[in-house]
Amino acid sequence: MSETNLNSGLNIAELGQQLRVDAVRCSAEAGSGHPTSSMSAADLMATLLARHLHYDVADPEEPNNDHLIFSKGHASPLLYALYKAAGAITDEELLTFRAFGSRLEGHPTPRLPWVDVATGSLGQGLPVGVGMALAGRYLDRLPYRVWVLCGDSELAEGSMWEAFEHAGYHRLDNLVTVVDVNRLGQRGATRHGWDTAAYARRIGAFDWHTIEIDGHDTEAIDQAYSEAARSERPTAIIARTVKGAGVAAVADQEGKHGKPLPDTDEAIDELGGVRDIRVPVTPPGSRAAPHAFGEVEPVKLPTYEAGDSVATRTAFGAALAALGSARPEVVGLDGEVADSTRMQKFADAHPDRFFECYIAEQQLVAAALGMQARGWIPYVATFAAFLTRAYDIVRMAAISGADLRLVGSHAGVAIGQDGPSQMGLEDLAAFRAVHGSVVLYPCDANQAAALVTALADYPGIAYLRTTRGDTPVLYSADEEFSIASSRVLRSSADDQVTVAAAGITVHEALQAADELAQQGVRARVIDLYSVKPVDAQTLRDAAAATGNIVTVEDHWPEGGLGDAVLDVFSHGDPSPHVLKLAVHGMPGSATPAEQMRAAGIDHTAIAEAVQYLVNR
Template sequence: MREDMDLERVRELGRQLRVDAVRAADAAGSGHPTSSMSAADLMAVLLARHLHYDFNAPSNPCNDQLIFSKGHASPLLYAMFVAADALSDEELLSFRRLGSKLEGHPTPRLPWVKAATGSLGQGLPYGVGMALASKRLDRVPYRVWVLCGDSEMAEGAMWEAAEHASHERLDNLTAVIDVNRLGQRGPTRHEWDTGAYARRLEAFGWHTVEIDGHDVDAIDAAYREAERTTGRPTAVIARTRKGKGVAAVEDREGHHGKPLPDAEEAVIELGGRSHIRVEPRHPRSERCARPLDHAPVELPRFDVGDEVATRNAFGQALSALGTVRGDVVALDGEVSDSTRSEFFAKEHPERFFECYIAEQQMVAAAVGMQARGWVPFASTFAAFLTRAYDFVRMAAVSRANVNLVGSHAGVAIGPDGPSQMGLEDLAAFRAVHGSTVLYPCDANQTARLVEAMADAEGVRYLRTTRGATPVIYRPDERFPIGGSKVLRSSADDRVTIVAAGVTVHEALAAADRLAADGVPARVIDLYSVKPVDAVTLREAAERTGCLVTVEDHWPEGGLGDAVAEAFADGGPVPRLTRLAVRNMPASATPEEQLRVAGIDADAIAVAARDLAA
């Protein structure tokens, strides 16, 4: 049976972690060694005596989870990996170099890192998602440990996480707050007042323990107390000294984010190099229940000519997907009756997570759950996803596979007005690295795209519509990601209209009017806004010579830009007219909104007729 490392040896391990953090930053010529040094004792005790982790099997679902929310302390994390015999000293000294997996802030390029951090305020929200997965999905007694910085406790996302963790009674979650008093440019808001953090967290329902973060006996006792605490999460609030152990930088301003002035002298002052190796405790469980292989999904089927809101089709398709796939989970920001994720909640309540009006925590929880092997769909109004955009951006850095669904998009929502209208979402999600952006126009198309999203990679975004729209596709029609549908075409087409979502129906009406006037028009449903079907667009441009794009979105970054970029390879560029929402909308009916914005059938017909003239 494995014996815990004695505390004197743990003290030596803490010194080793400091030395290796100093050496890594010195080799790189950059980094955050002083921020690493303050937390070294905290992490030495965790690694040697409390973390249950098999470094040889980082995908073992029974492993504890360790998240460095203060991701700039990556030299400390990498020093821990060396101590665990997971990295070599040579790899440690490749820190921040081209081609090295040891980036300036941790990313899942390393198999022991499950979520990228570095944008402060995100690690604890990720930890909440992982702890939720442990409690309600995996049902395995792994613990989630999150190292937090005192500066990031000013981030609102940390308090969204704090409240959610308490509400869900996540006693398997421990936040270790490194209160080293100094931020990037000077003292933090509360400096060494650990009681200020404790009072706030206790008000949110957390158990708190205030300690000297360099007293390994106190640290060990605090972790044991956290492990014994039931019914609520624990915060270990540790007073530490930035740059601990080196007089030239200890608790001194002006050294944040810089290698130590004399690394060799610092290593000597810290007691010199050592080569302690740690075998963490084995995972607490050898078994982790995982969903069985899934059967083919029986998607909802809608009759051509019916009028169905795509948000309704999304909810029904997601529920159907959840019936045959036990790995699918749904999260919502207290608008499930509007996004229609409530359909999933009613059928699969054990896999539905109400995140309330905390969109940052919702997206973070989805990232945390996908890191545990689940397939999350997180939904809210498209406009409100902008609150969580930094989490979306970092999800891409994490190589995360998440599905995000924005309902109530565009002016077509009608009288609620611009505060509720997603008019930036296509641009925002197109800008995310490796993302998929889908905008269906009818119910059957929506259902098929929901199915396709579940097996795609990266950040996937589905834009849904509030109002009912006509069903124009048969239930068995296929809609591959990256594709499009040509809905009207002839050898005599003089103009191409490119639309998506609600504007597809306006484009079809416009094409009928144009045909009656002797102006045949091709209509393309560009449901995949990213990746875009450049082949079909170029073929249409070659045949007709001119394109009209129409979108329920601001002109910047949306459908029109996606189409224009298809012709950015140096080839012939067609004549192009772009219709979009250009003036700030106010309250009006959906039909009035489209007309005032200049994106209804009349406006499309006029633009197409002028372009084809």
């Protein structure tokens, strides 16, 4: 048997049946849910709960607790049945499954304190679990184990294989994934059906320890968990199970996915009736404090002199290294482009808190999601264009209420000759669309440095866009910048047009304003570095004063800076005349200046747009 004997006298098979019954009951009460997907894994989770999970249910914040992630989040009835068996929730709450206002949502979210991250978009639980296991080994330095329940359908997701590769490379022996091979997906059989050897070969090729078992043999399950605890590699327990196990009307039957059972009372009788087994979950053996890398100190940011030319990506790297010295909870994660994003400065200064995730952007962001669940402050940096690979993980992170800081460099046509495959032109729109997000686009080095630190304590998803090329330093090093603000860089009582810009286009707007002033045209220039939330009051004031706004952005016209400005006037406010300058045509390879001119977002194009509004 296993090393854990707190529940040695408990009948695991009976507990498994209770979990099935409760999954059936709550799904029937809701009139929806996934009871058959829960029933297949019931014996696997019953054995884990009673014999191997180390968790203080009364204190979900205990740092030494194990972590259980349901990557197959649609099996939430099983998870909630586990919580009932552990005494975390009542039977009455169990039967509020999927009801309005209930904590027991259709797929798990951290509204429940025992849930670390939201799941339900398949293929994400294991990559997040890898991040938590990395945190356990390298950051917390505590002996907790990360358990991930996966379904066989989600092994078709590329993110799963990024996770298998990463965990195997780091030999994360504190990570165990339990693969519920029940053969049936939503619309039919899975790719490999019950061929557990096919999964074992593939997962084993990534240097995992694999164990194939009958997922309804509780003795075999128990022994597999004990074997995993002794392994010096991550372990995948590949369990052959039956979807809808225990009820003949649905067992291994197609067309039963995602539906309550056809006859609830008959199914419960077949499963042996309602039970009320309570499991005293074994608490963690250690009560050690997480490792601390130092004390919190005032941050000493790099400073730059006005008139110098410094890329905002350079300022980001230097500022993050400085922030890491002041804030020991700060962690840096890279997608094999640290030399370009300038994350390398952080890596050199804090190698014990730097994680190279290679060209695996889904694992990159998921690892950060797992680390922030343990209280760390991760900054993720790669090219803006490549963050789109991980967008679904970012979307789910918002559902988790997670705190992530994402930094996208090499944005827009201003990167020059590399061409459109490397140009982030969708990023502002993408991250503006994330619930509760912040989107920042600094135009100079001191501003970028200040915003890096401003994001450290932001509660939510934050995106910082940096520029590849050097740009003039406009602001003094002691100037403060906050989220949801802006800067008015040119202004007079005679302004006829407002130019709203951010990042690289701020410098073009300033040049255009100076040229226009020589022609007797006054243009107000706003550095709208906080693209979301936008500084609505400054824009309203400018609209009232000038009546005309030109927005200019190194981004597609859809969803970026221009639309952020238009949104300010979409709620009944008096609307100015707005002209949007953005990248409309597909770029090729050219110098940065040629790209900006061809896209119609350089100083010449801005001046022409202003003249058009003034003279129309």
